[in-house]
Amino acid sequence: MGTIIHNLSAMAILVGSLLFFQPFFPGAVHAAELNYKDALTKSLIFLEAQRSGKLPPNHRPAWRGDSALDDGKLANVDLVGGYYDAGDNVKYGLPMAFTVTTLSWGALTYPTELEAAGEMENVKAAIKWGTDYFLKASSHRDRLYVEVGDPVKDHECWVRPENMKTPRTVLQIDSETPGTEIAAETSAAMASSSIVFRSSNQTYARLLLNKAKTLYKFAKSHKGTYDGECPFYCSYSGYNDELLWAATWLYIATRKSVYLKYVLEESISASVAEFSWDLKYVGAQVLLSKLYFEGEKGLETFKNQADNYICSNLPTSPYHQIYVSPGGMVHMRDGANTQYVTGTAFVFSAYSDILAAYKQNVKCSDQQFDSTHLMTFAKKQMDYLLGDNPLGRSFMVGFGNNPPTQAHHRGASMPVMPANAEVNCPMSFVNWLNKDTPNPNELTGAILGGPDRNDKFLDKRTVSPMTEPVTYTNSMAVGVLAKLAAHKIT
Numbered sequence: 001m002g003t004i005i006h007n008l009s010a011m012a013i014l015v016g017s018l019l020f021f022q023p024f025f026p027g028a029v030h031a032a033e034l035n036y037k038d039a040l041t042k043s044l045i046f047l048e049a050q051r052s053g054k055l056p057p058n059h060r061p062a063w064r065g066d067s068a069l070d071d072g073k074l075a076n077v078d079l080v081g082g083y084y085d086a087g088d089n090v091k092y093g094l095p096m097a098f099t100v101t102t103l104s105w106g107a108l109t110y111p112t113e114l115e116a117a118g119e120m121e122n123v124k125a126a127i128k129w130g131t132d133y134f135l136k137a138s139s140h141r142d143r144l145y146v147e148v149g150d151p152v153k154d155h156e157c158w159v160r161p162e163n164m165k166t167p168r169t170v171l172q173i174d175s176e177t178p179g180t181e182i183a184a185e186t187s188a189a190m191a192s193s194s195i196v197f198r199s200s201n202q203t204y205a206r207l208l209l210n211k212a213k214t215l216y217k218f219a220k221s222h223k224g225t226y227d228g229e230c231p232f233y234c235s236y237s238g239y240n241d242e243l244l245w246a247a248t249w250l251y252i253a254t255r256k257s258v259y260l261k262y263v264l265e266e267s268i269s270a271s272v273a274e275f276s277w278d279l280k281y282v283g284a285q286v287l288l289s290k291l292y293f294e295g296e297k298g299l300e301t302f303k304n305q306a307d308n309y310i311c312s313n314l315p316t317s318p319y320h321q322i323y324v325s326p327g328g329m330v331h332m333r334d335g336a337n338t339q340y341v342t343g344t345a346f347v348f349s350a351y352s353d354i355l356a357a358y359k360q361n362v363k364c365s366d367q368q369f370d371s372t373h374l375m376t377f378a379k380k381q382m383d384y385l386l387g388d389n390p391l392g393r394s395f396m397v398g399f400g401n402n403p404p405t406q407a408h409h410r411g412a413s414m415p416v417m418p419a420n421a422e423v424n425c426p427m428s429f430v431n432w433l434n435k436d437t438p439n440p441n442e443l444t445g446a447i448l449g450g451p452d453r454n455d456k457f458l459d460k461r462t463v464s465p466m467t468e469p470v471t472y473t474n475s476m477a478v479g480v481l482a483k484l485a486a487h488k489i490t
């Protein structure tokens with residue numbers, strides 16, 4: 001009932017080419033007026049609003065309180081903490097890990113820019129909120145807790161997490177019930193974050209890296225797709241991308257040849273046109289391209305695949321395959337589409353930096369695209385979300401011109417109540433979801449699901465996923481917003 005079903009059945013299937021034209025909107029918001037630093041700050045405030053567990057004193061969204069303090073009890077483990085993924089109160093392991101990996105990637109790609117914006121500590125805190133939880137969830141050998149909450153029961157009650165009474169069912173993967181995607185993604189999250197913490201806390205960094213290694217071993221030795229998070233998060237792409245992604249991060253974190261050997265000799269890779277919580281080939285390919293330019297000759301295939309991703313996304317490329325709306329937004333599917341917008345922007349931004357550093361271009365048939373061209377496209381995608389679009393409005397709550405007011409989000413949409421308040425579940429939908437009024441609590445910084453393929457948008461809480469935020473849309477925005485805040489891109 002009103003939550004995202006992340007149905008990616010059309011996974012990476014390439015849509016026929018569309019004519020692209022340079023959009024011009026009279027009276028629209030101009031990119032030059034956008035305050036990227038403000039957008040960056042707010043992106044991180046949204047992630048704080050998604051925190052589950054016991055909140056620290058410096059927690060910002062004032063309307064949030066402690067929640068789910070008994071999580072894990074049903075399985076006799078401590079699973080307090082972590083993140084709610086979207087507008088409901090379930091903690092899903094796969095997208096949570098992807099949120100942490102992409103935040104870490106952003107922090108490692110743009111450290112100077114994040115420091116300059118004064119946001120590095122907030123990014124690290126956002127990562128740690130996830131990694132502290134994963135340390136708890138992986139405390140038993142060959143077992144990883146991957147979900148807390150019952151999505152069906154959760155969706156029968158429109159209640160803020162602070163007041164929920166719905167069951168906190170615990171799901172796990174283990175040697176009998178493998179889940180290679182989640183284990184490998186969690187490994188990638190731990191490996192990438194260990195590099196982030198290396199300079200500030202060696203002990204913590206080592207803890208994360210050791211966990212990354214054991215999760216990778218577990219993922220590889222017990223292969224299988226876990227469908228326990230389906231139909232909400234079903235892996236359509238299989239686990240080869242997560243294994244490549246984890247091995248790549250582990251190689252970057254350790255420089256141990258065993259991980260590179262896996263990448264070179266055993267991994268399966270593919271050319272794809274998207275970067276998402278289910279499909280991360282191109283993330284690994286971009287990281288491996290950097291190693292290729294540094295002299296690791298065996299990695300050329302990955303560099304070519306990264307190029308293919310660029311060629312299938314750039315509207316001016318002869319191999320262009322991804323639909324772009326008349327207003328200029330990448331549109332892959334009607335389901336929290338903005339995740340593909342920030343994902344595309346981030347991959348383009350990260351790859352453009354690597355190309356610039358090694359003076360490389362991307363070749364798409366007879367056309368060459370340089371780093372500037374890639375970054376301009378990344379900026380266009382972010383500008384669209386922040387207000388430079390046919391509606392002249394922002395799709396980030398609390399930011400810019402005419403931002404959305406009805407985020408599909410339980411906590412934001414109902415008033416703060418005493419901890420012991422009883423909520424009548426059937427009435428909760430009438431009282432808080434279905435009212436056509438602004439949310440009483442501003443879900444600052446949330447990038448909502450966003451407009452459809454014709455650039456149309458309805459600011460109504462009931463219209464999910466158009467008005468529903470997800471953590472990974474924001475996590476993928478952080479790095480590229482830091483870059484835009486620090487550098488003048490035209």
Ligand SMILES: *[C@@H]1O[C@H](CO)[C@@H](O)[C@H](O)[C@H]1NC(C)=O
Nearest residue numbers: 197200201202203204205207
């Ligand atoms: C470093 O991390 C360890 C392990 O989590 C923790 O016990 C310690 O307090 C941390 N040190 C600092 C200075 O934060």
